[in-house]
Amino acid sequence: MGQSTVTKFAEELGLPVDLLIEQLKSAGVNKSAPQDSLTEVDKSALLEYLRKEHGQSQAPKNKITLTHKQNKEIKKTDSTGRARTIQVEVRKKRVLVRREDGQPVDTLIEKPKPIESAVIPPSKGHVLGEDELSMREDEAKRHAALAAAQAEDIRKKQEAVAKANAAPPPKLSEGTLHRPASKAGVKVEGKEKQVDKSEKDWSDREFKKRTLKGRGDVSAASGWRSPKSKSKHREENEESTFVAPTEPIVRDIQVPETISVADLAHKMSVKATEVIKVLMNMGMMVTINQILDQDTGMIVVGEMGHNAIAALDNDPEALIDQDSTVEAILEIRPPVVTVMGHVDHGKTSLLDYIRTTRVASGEAGGITQHIGAYHVETPRGMVTFLDTPGHEAFTAMRARGAKATDIVILVVAADDGVMPQTIEAIHHAKAGNVPLVVAINKIDKPEAAPERVKMELVAQEVVPEDFGGDTMFVEVSAKSGQGIDKLLESVLLQAEVLELKAPKNTPAKGIVIEGRLDKGRGPVATILIQSGTLKRGDTLLAGSAFGRIRAMLDESGKEIKEAGPSIPVEVLGLADVPNAGEEVVVLNDERKAREIALFRQGKFRDVKLAKQQAAKLENIFDQMAEGNVKVLPLIIKSDVQGSYEALSASLQKLSTDEVKVNVIHMGVGAVTESDVNLASASKAIL
Incomplete structure (x- = not known):
């Protein structure tokens, strides 16, 4: 520290210069002028003189008190779980006590405490009065007693923890990467503690020691609760709490051909991490957005205790959520009757007589090349007829007709008998589990032999009721109209036995009978409605084609606004020509219909290319x-x-x-x- 003059020192003490010079002379310090310099030795001599004069000679210093004040920020978690930052003024005190010679020196460290009241720091190097000196001495004694009590407290706690853990005490003399060498409870034999480092360095070491605890540090004094103690209490509470077992919930999970890990977890109502764990146990390292194939997805669903159901992506039931809140009310619907048989056996002529039209003359060469759908009002009820080709080249078309029908009228010419396409029609009807009504046509011709036709059909396992079977046979003539009423009666009787019902108050569903491209009207689809009501303006999805219905026409070309179950209609407004046999559904969201249609188009294209490539390799x-x-x-x-x-x-x-x-x-x-x-x-x- 630099030297000061008598005048400066008097100003610091608040004393007159003459009085200070007299006191210096009495203390043996020869200073006569105000400009004379004073050293630290002179000041110490003056202090010793004043203490002797007041009867308090300085005894050897038995303790040294170091005080450090610092503003800190601590984070505290409130009841809602949010972390809050609190400003705290921390005062740290370090008391070094000298004991008898040969005894160790204990370094006592007091825990940091938030102090609200301000403490006046002591002035350095000035002369104090008698009263103030006595107060300082009393305060020092109290601090020493408090420090000794806290040191004893810390020692007892450390001994208790050490006994409870039954582990050797950690070596506190060696520092670690995360914790400096501990100073608490260290006993130094034969020499006193050196306190020659700065106050700032000492405070930094203490702060690190209190906040950064090393592994297994059970003896370090800390002002915060240990997280290990929390976990112990939590484990004890968990062990003491009884959790009743719950019955596992088993769900039916529809797994499409491709699905992401997140979507699969959402379907099972579990976290994605649980699905990832199951896949890791199976040897697959996946992420939450990774796409799984159908087989892997079904295995994961089975591993997690649910029922896996394979769902096709091009199946409307798998992709389209029918969120209709209207409860379906079943009502009786008209039967859908398909007329099948060999070429030139009179199927279309039979329908012409029923409809009182001339359709056969409009077909090329008298051969039906289209599936004709007709909605006919008969005296005995309403019937929907589907006329299928009889030529051998139209096998796929006949199969579609049998798929969409309720009853099959098998037309056999009485003069020609059972032919190859007749046998094929019987097989289609049996494959679709559709009941047969046999119409033996051309009964008015001289060479007609209905009994021979019956015997030939018996050979094909179509037994008439006359022979003890369950198939109704009706002899008709499409030219004269003989037996037509009896045929219609047989069809309606068979429909009553089947009890055909369908809802009308739900969105329409059906099947595409035929599709074509018209020059003036664009894509035209013939649709047979199977359930619900189709209205003009509905958004229609038919396979890979979609669109909003601009117009609906019946079989005679008249425009209609809506159509119910078992009614065939021609629909205009689709973006593309749909494939025959595709299922038709009505969607409320046009954007969703577009996405599904585009997805199906891309999938059909990929399947087609894959088939072509496989054929090339084979x-x-x-x-x-x-x-x-x-x-x-x-x-x-x-x-x-x-x-x-x-x-x-x-x-x-x-x-x-x-x-x-x-x-x-x-x-x-x-x-x-x-x-x-x-x-x-x-x-x-x-």
Whole structure:
């Protein structure tokens, strides 16, 4: 510390200069002028003199008190779980006590406490009065007693913890990476503690020691509760609390072909981490957004105790949520009757008589090439008829007709008997579990032999009621109308036995009977409604085609506003021509219908390409062996899908060992410029 003059020291003490000079002379310090310099030795001599004069000679210092004040921020968690920051003024006191020679020096550390009242720091190096000195001495004694009591407290707690853990005390003399060397309870033999470091360094060490505890540090004095004690109390509470076992909830989970981990967990009402754990146990490292295939998803669902159900992505029931709050009310609906039989056996003529129209004359060559859907009001009730082709090329079309029907009328010519397409129609009806009503047509011809027809049908396991079977046989004539009323009566009787019912107050569902592309009206779909009511303006999803219904027409071309179950209608407004046999549903959200339609289009395209690639790989050796075989590429365009299916199947059957027919493209509608360009590039016949 630098030297000061008598005048400066007098100003610090608040005393007159003359009085200070007299006191200095009395203490043996020869200072006569106010400008004389004073050293620390002179000041100590003056202090010793004043103490002797007042009867308090300075005794050897037995203790040293170091006080440090610091503002700190602590974080405290309130009852809501949020962390709050609190400003606290922390005062730390360190008391070093000197004992008898040969005894160790204990360093006593007091815990930091928030102090609200301000303590006046002592002035440095000035002379104090008698009263103030006595107060300081009393205060020092109280602090010493308090420090000794706290030290004894800490020692007892440390001994209790050490006995409870039954572990050797940690080596506090060695510091760690997270905790400096502990100073609490360290006894130094043979020499006193050196306190020559700065106050700031000492406070930093103490703060680190109190806040950063090392592993297994049970003896370090801390002002905060240990988290280990909390966990022990929590474990004790958990052990003492009885949790009643709950019955596991088993759900039916529909797993699509692809599903993410998060979506699968949501379906099972569990956290995604639990699904990830199950997959890790199975040897798969996945993330929450990773896509799983259907087989893996079903295995995970089974592992977690639920029932897995495979759902197809192109199935409307799997993708479309019918959130209809209206309760379905079942009502009796008209029967859907399909007329099937061999070509030129009089199926369309029979329907013409019932409908009193002339449809057969409009078909090319008198052969039906379309599925005709007719809604007929008869004296005995309402009936919906589906007229299917009888030619052998239209097998797929007949199968679709049998799928959408309730009753099949099998038309057999009395003069011709059972033919190949008659047998095929019987097989379609049996495969669909559809009851048969046999109509023996052309009964008015001289060469008619109905008994022979019955015997031939018995050979095909179609036994008439006359022979003890369960199939109704009716002899009719489509030309004269003989037996038509009896045929309708038999059909309606069979419908009453089946008890056909469907709801009307729900969104419509149905099946596409036929689709075509009209020049003036665009894509046109013939739809048979199976349940619900279809209205103009509804958003329709038919396979990969969707759109809002702009107009609905009945079989005679008249515009209607709505149609109920078992009513065939022609629908305008779809964006594309739907495939025959596709299921039709009405959606409330047009955006959802568009997403599903686009997804199906992409999936159908991928499946088609995969099939083509598989066919190429399978036939590669055959192609190498048949290097000299000529290929005839063809492009087929027709008015409806059923026609190009039949034509393609018939042409591919014409392939021989020398010439192979390859249909490279099939479509519905008129020939377009793109078709011509494709034919020119591939050198195909259009």
